[in-house]
Amino acid sequence: MKLYRTACTIFFTFIICIQVHAWETVKNSGGIKVSVQVVENSDIKEFMAVTVTESSLSAILALLDDTEGYTGWNYRCSEAKLLHKKNDYERITYMVTVSPWPVADRDIAVRSVVSQDRKTGVVTVKLSGLPGYIAVKGERVRMVSLSGYWRLVPLGNGKVRIIYRLHSDPGGSVPGSIVNSSLVDIPYNTLWNMRNFVKNEPYRTARYSDIIEK
Secondary structure (H helix, E strand, O other): OHHHHHHHHHHHHHHHHHHHOOOEEEEEEOOEEEEEEOOOOOOOOEEEEEEEEEOOHHHHHHHHHOHHHHHHHOOOEEEEEEEEEEEOOEEEEEEEEOOOOOOOOEEEEEEEEEEEOOOOOOEEEEEEEEOOOOOOOOOOEEOOEEEEEEEEEEEEOOEEEEEEEEEEEOOOOOOHHHHHOOOOHHHHHHHHHHHHHOOOOOOOOOOOOOOOOO
């Protein structure tokens, strides 16, 4: 009996954990699916957006590598500047995100590191916020944290699945409900723009010698 009760406790605890951390689809339109999930010890939810586009892996990496071009496709990004480039696969970028009035704009430095699984061809661009890397500018509010990734999954026949996953804390006194309300438009419009931009030069024909195209 004791063993039975222990097994039941473990089972129901497992079910509760699954329910608490389950992804909830909040938008599925135009070939882009956006989901959010609750993050432990945070009022801010994590988002994950997924789409499929016709592109090479290198073309998408070239777009992510073009810091000055971020404001054209990265939704609500009003400023982007390269702070440090270690090589083609690791860099630190400064980014500013526009917030609706009267909320102040947010900024943060982000380290991105590119890696590829040589067997599957899957490319991951890991994103890590560096809130103390540079001084706060003007009236902007420094984001407390940021973590996530871009994941590029080659599907063959010139198609790539793009997965954009991110959790961040904007800092300041903005209620979590207001922040969470923006977790649809930002990833959705970012992926929508990305799919169009990678078809243009110089991204479309870009090639990285160390990246295996599947």
